[in-house]
Amino acid sequence: MICHGLLRTLRLHAQTSTCKRAGFACQAVQRDSRYAALQRLDVDVFTAILGSQNVVQDTETLQSSNRDWMGKYVGQSQVILRPSSTQELSKVMAHCNDRKLAVVPQAGNTGLAGGSVPIFDEVILQTAQMNRIHSFDEVSGALQCQAGCILGELNEHLAAAGYVMPLDLGPKDKCQIGGNVSTNAGGLKLIRYGSLHGSVLGLEVVLANGTIIDTMTPLRKDNTGYDVKQLFIGAEGTLGIISGVSILCPPKPAAVNLMFLAVQDWSAALQTFVRAKRKLAEVLSAFEFLDSSALDLTLHQLPHIVNPLPDHQAPFYLLVETSGSNGDHDQSKLKDFLKEAKHDKLIQGGTVASDSAHIGEIWQLRENISVALNKAGKTYKYDMSLPVAEMYGLVEDVRQRLQKYPVRVVGYGHLGDSNVHLNVSTEEWDDDVLHDLEPYVYDWVADRKGSISAEHGLGQMKSQYIGYTKQPDTVDMMRDLKQLLDPNGILNPYKVLPEHVSFPSAVNDRLMASRSKSASY
């Protein structure tokens, strides 16, 4: 097994038109001639399935749906489809597959790696109208809904029953649960509620040819054969389009506290984390960090954002949240934790928010760093998973490396999950900066066996660097899975699995040595 047929096939079908990607180390991706161009007949078929109001071709809407929210990636699609049901979606896909029309699924379009916008003329398939909640079980906490439900709205729905969604992220008022699952979104509460691979109970997925794979269940346990739904979690819509989600939701905590702490160096930040794991333990629900550069930029760009510690200057700030069922117990744990941290001189200063307005104000700061960066100009964004001790070293190293440029290097992220967001903010895209960044940062991560995409996915931005995290045999297995489930390659093409995979030099050397020993494996 693990054939290389698909790899070769993909290479044969390159055309000459190239994609429009602003400021990127774009490996001259070309439109694949395997795919048909949209014809009047296709629009007629879509209209018959969806009704004319759900087949959108007006210039303004096309323009907005062809762009990601950062304005970084711009596609050339000529049609947007808006199914309301799984059956409609299935019929649309069957037609696209027969006609070899490429398709890009688009949920909230809040991604950071260009995964949800077309590159060429792919049909845009929006899930926004698939937004019905099927059921919620107040005993088990199992929610079943269509994929297009908005994360924040699901949270509101659950609040009445005393539950919350098991994930939380900045764009919660726009992102959809189907997109969250497709990108295996991590976010602010992963440290508490774990990954979607654990909390998703079942999925309904429409494959490229329209086949509906239905594993929807409100039950927590099922060991009857392979857990096929897992393949679609984080596949960024390249293996199938998620149409329904069943997910386990935790009870809404009765008490929440949020600390905003200033620490003097990375070592103190780490020690504070270890202390929080011990002292806050089961009530710890977030452990985030930002550096002073992230704080300054956000306060500067977004004047409505409040500085939680106006009288403290420190290189690092931590957001440490507790969520529990008993406010007194949580307060007592929190005081114990703070007392120890102060005694050991880990923290320079801090504030504790216990009412929801104050808590919301502090989270606003953390959640708007990305928005502030977007306002400040152009941003080279990286999302790395690294051993926690070395994590901030990447930011420092890049800051040093780019000293000669008028750029601002910003670091923040999910310290508790070993996940750093490295952002390089410039006025305009600059090929020299980019050249000094890539593949340097990917090599840096590969050397430490980290992940070049902890939570944002590969999309179109990072697909060519998949080999910096995944082993060659694993990439080959992915290609085989793609070929099995989408033999025409119509689902979200040019993303996740690139035409050519680059590996870091150490892997390349090993690969050449082993492949010269045996022609096939």
Next chain:
Amino acid sequence: MICHGLLRTLRLHAQTSTCKRAGFACQAVQRDSRYAALQRLDVDVFTAILGSQNVVQDTETLQSSNRDWMGKYVGQSQVILRPSSTQELSKVMAHCNDRKLAVVPQAGNTGLAGGSVPIFDEVILQTAQMNRIHSFDEVSGALQCQAGCILGELNEHLAAAGYVMPLDLGPKDKCQIGGNVSTNAGGLKLIRYGSLHGSVLGLEVVLANGTIIDTMTPLRKDNTGYDVKQLFIGAEGTLGIISGVSILCPPKPAAVNLMFLAVQDWSAALQTFVRAKRKLAEVLSAFEFLDSSALDLTLHQLPHIVNPLPDHQAPFYLLVETSGSNGDHDQSKLKDFLKEAKHDKLIQGGTVASDSAHIGEIWQLRENISVALNKAGKTYKYDMSLPVAEMYGLVEDVRQRLQKYPVRVVGYGHLGDSNVHLNVSTEEWDDDVLHDLEPYVYDWVADRKGSISAEHGLGQMKSQYIGYTKQPDTVDMMRDLKQLLDPNGILNPYKVLPEHVSFPSAVNDRLMASRSKSASY
């Protein structure tokens, strides 16, 4: 995609010799003539790879390794292989694949569905010698080890660093982590630490042809492409053999309390559960139940087991455990919970254990029900996931249905996870009893959209009933995955995916209607 080629292929290769399965609705499985028979030459190759001491053919060892621990399933293997490293395992598999020798991976051989013993003459591949711990990170809690490490021994290793394994089950002193992952073991703490799909960080897997898929990482987040390791979690060794595991371990709780409560009916048990979720919330670490039949049988068969409530007779008993970082807080939550439950007359009586000896004594009772059943005679064992309100209805219904037989019907399980273990204890296997049980119990579960195997897996016992939980298209997708990863079908054959799939009548009718509409899909 979703071809039916494999299905047809499998049907062509049936031979005449049938398997030996005691007391089972065995669909006359026959040895598949695709597989080669072991020859002297093969033994020589294995000896060259592993050394003669790791190629075992003595009668006594063969006899014991050919049987499962219950003595229910007996195979006819002629050789046991014991690799110590992934490289050795890879070489062995490459040879088996070239020669089309069927292989059954065997870890602790503690399964309940006959998944880890051969049916015919499959080579037994034992992982017990692959028992090295690679690393443990005391900051993140990530453990990396070989697959053959014993669960209980890993727990002991972690205790020194203040951590525990994220799963716990009865045979912890024998079962291996690789077997746990291969069967997606649930166990006693799933309600707290979630499923292995969430806590396994990475795997090393040897495919049928010897290819090593290495996704081992101590890091929690990685969104670079498809999460291929998930396919092997719960695949029962039919897609690859797990050789290494990276797993996230939670801190060892500072305080543990265990309540043993008597409740008067199922409704009170459910209300107690809802109350526990609210009042114990983040410190709730187990919510188990047993019926009086399970209690009586266990106390009768195993005189060393202590009755925690000798003065109370009740139809149901609950084990409710808390684990937390602060003993005083947990005790306070527990008292609040008990006060409310007593006030609302949910519980008839109970005892609270807070020291480890007393806690251990009560867990002994719960963990030994299965051992007691084995001692009592033969057991028809079922492991169902059902909506929690209807869960015990299955036990009552079966008890009623089997009234005419001299059998004991026992119910226990993981109430908090919607998982009931239905056990029918007889002196000897009885085809009439079996006939009244199957497919009746599977139909019962299918009617309520439950799972016919919540945590035990399908193995050889339940593979023919996969269609009672999984949809036809999902089963087809599984077959395609099997064909992709193990085209010669040598890995743990005759299990998980059966030659012929039965579907409940409602699914069959739908299937026939849709297939008559289109020849392929």
